[in-house]
Amino acid sequence: MRTEGVRGAHRRPAKGRPPRAKDAVTCPYCFALFGRDRIAYRCLGRAGRGVGCDPVLDMELAAYQGGQAGAMLPPVFTGRGARASCPDCGRESGRRVCPECHHELAPAYCDTPGRIVALVGAKNAGKSTYIAVLLHELRNRVGTELGTSLVACDDRTIDRYKRDFARPLFDQQRLLPTTPSAVTAPREPLVYLLTRRVKGRFGSRTEALTLVLFDTAGEDLRSRDVRDLHLRYLEAADAIVFLADPLELVAGGAESEPLDVLARVTEPLRQRHGLDVKDRLRTPIAVALTKIDELELPASSALQRSRVRSGSLDADDREAVDAHVRALLDTWGAGDLDRYLEQHYAEYGLFGVSALGGAPRGDEVAPGGVRPYRVEDPLLWLLHRFGMLDG
Ligand SMILES: Nc1nc2c(ncn2[C@@H]2O[C@H](COP(=O)(O)OP(=O)(O)OP(=O)(O)O)[C@@H](O)[C@H]2O)c(=O)[nH]1
Ligand SMILES: [Mg+2]
Ligand SMILES: [Zn+2]
Numbered sequence: 477m478r479t480e481g482v483r484g485a486h487r488r489p490a491k492g493r494p495p496r497a498k499d500a501v502t503c504p505y506c507f508a509l510f511g512r513d514r515i516a517y518r519c520l521g522r523a524g525r526g527v528g529c530d531p532v533l534d535m536e537l538a539a540y541q542g543g544q545a546g547a548m549l550p551p552v553f554t555g556r557g558a559r560a561s562c563p564d565c566g567r568e569s570g571r572r573v574c575p576e577c578h579h580e581l582a583p584a585y586c587d588t589p590g591r592i593v594a595l596v597g598a599k600n601a602g603k604s605t606y607i608a609v610l611l612h613e614l615r616n617r618v619g620t621e622l623g624t625s626l627v628a629c630d631d632r633t634i635d636r637y638k639r640d641f642a643r644p645l646f647d648q649q650r651l652l653p654t655t656p657s658a659v660t661a662p663r664e665p666l667v668y669l670l671t672r673r674v675k676g677r678f679g680s681r682t683e684a685l686t687l688v689l690f691d692t693a694g695e696d697l698r699s700r701d702v703r704d705l706h707l708r709y710l711e712a713a714d715a716i717v718f719l720a721d722p723l724e725l726v727a728g729g730a731e732s733e734p735l736d737v738l739a740r741v742t743e744p745l746r747q748r749h750g751l752d753v754k755d756r757l758r759t760p761i762a763v764a765l766t767k768i769d770e771l772e773l774p775a776s777s778a779l780q781r782s783r784v785r786s787g788s789l790d791a792d793d794r795e796a797v798d799a800h801v802r803a804l805l806d807t808w809g810a811g812d813l814d815r816y817l818e819q820h821y822a823e824y825g826l827f828g829v830s831a832l833g834g835a836p837r838g839d840e841v842a843p844g845g846v847r848p849y850r851v852e853d854p855l856l857w858l859l860h861r862f863g864m865l866d867g
């Protein structure tokens with residue numbers, strides 16, 4: 477069965493995470509799942525007007541932040557609607573927070589909580605670079621083409637993206653440093669909401685994807701603690717983007733690092749979902765070879781063609797790229813990766829991307845600058861898959 481554009485889409489349904497109820501929200505920070513009516517509020521405190529509650533130690537937030545001090549904030553209370561009155565001071569607040577971890581939830585996220593997209597890959601797979609470039613592209617060229625808008629869900633995300641990703645890579649044209657292990661640095665995702673107006677039969681509506689990007693250090697997927705958080709993350713995910721360095725696949729064949737890491741996340745995920753041997757995970761997974769600028773590909777290769785910027789998913793192109801990557805894997809003796817995916821995932825797509833567009837020189841990007849190539853492809857596929865983009 478290798479003829480379908482979206483493989484496996486028409487087969488019997490897979491098990492795993494059931495589709496989320498319409499009024500259910502997943503916290504993109506702690507991944508708790510709760511009804512929309514359980515979203516809590518934080519009192520505005522004395523800010524501005526002088527009436528309001530005093531700050532108290534927020535145990536839930538402190539626990540989420542890993543026991544860091546500084547979680548002295550006005551109290552959290554329950555209520556309904558976009559704004560609610562604090563039961564203690566009477567002041568009205570529209571600052572909404574997760575009922576479990578008390579992290580603030582952006583208004584846009586409360587209005588249209590999107591499907592969660594998670595990103596993983598082995599050490600040195602190109603994750604940090606991909607995150608930096610993908611977000612930049614969504615902000616600019618790709619965002620314009622698709623008519624999507626991208627908003628950061630919290631101020632920390634904005635600051636960290638600028639400091640750790642955009643400034644070094646785009647302003648200074650330098651490669652990003654190896655991501656420090658979570659054992660030393662706290663673990664916090666970058667959270668973005670990607671929204672798009674979609675025309676339907678009864679007028680148009682806004683649909684959203686939530687990009688929850690943990691820039692994991694590849695080595696951390698080997699440590700048990702971090703893997704636990706990651707499993708919760710992957711379990712909450714409605715889609716997974718898995719990055720693999722093709723040079724590892726060329727060198728390693730069947731015993732390659734990418735397959736090893738994929739198995740390390742897939743096996744426990746299957747257990748958590750309580751799958752039988754025959755069942756497959758229903759979470760769609762986009763598997764992308766990174767750094768394809770380093771591969772010597774024939775001029776006729778589908779990966780050498782530029783995608784037609786049509787603002788929709790080109791099914792022929794999708795099929796050609798999928799088939800081409802599959803053929804490459806076979807050539808490298810890495811067909812196991814493909815077979816593993818086939819066996820464990822009801823729906824997967826194969827991609828080839830290049831975030832930099834050319835081999836770096838030393839610790840700087842190539843003299844022509846960052847020239848991304850097909851980085852948005854996995855996302856276009858997922859957008860289409862979730863009914864947010866025409867095919
Ligand atoms: N040629 C080429 N090299 C790339 C590209 N993206 C990343 N690289 C190279 O791969 C190296 C690792 O990239 P990172 O983005 O730091 O990889 P990572 O997965 O975040 O690595 P860890 O944080 O160590 O797990 C970079 O320093 C580059 O040398 C690309 O698009 N093309
Ligand atoms: Mg990294
Ligand atoms: Zn109050």
Ligand SMILES: [Zn+2]
Nearest residue numbers: 503506574577
């Ligand atoms: Zn939470």
